[in-house]
Amino acid sequence: MSDEVTTKIQEYRWDQGDLNAYYYCSGDLLRSIFHSFERCANCALCNNSSHKLDIEIYYSEIIHALTIAADGNIPKLPNLHLSIIGLQL
Helix, strand or coil: CCEEEEECCEEECHHHCCHHHHHHHHHHHHHCCCCCCCCCCCHHHCCCHHHHHHHHHHHHHHHHHHHHHHHHHCCEEECCCCCEEEEEC
């Protein structure tokens, strides 16, 4: 027997949020991110996994900061058109 499961997808409503507060908060959070990267002799051909990891971490921190700023200042509302109905076995 299977039970129906509904996943509610929410999206940011930028038109209903406090954009000035978002800009201030995101700027403040982004300013706190700092990394000192080692220079490569030939960056275009760099295959150093440590460098790639540094870039991944830096990217993740930027996305996290922007998400935190949005969560605190931009409301999220369910998008009924994007809700997914699935089956749970």
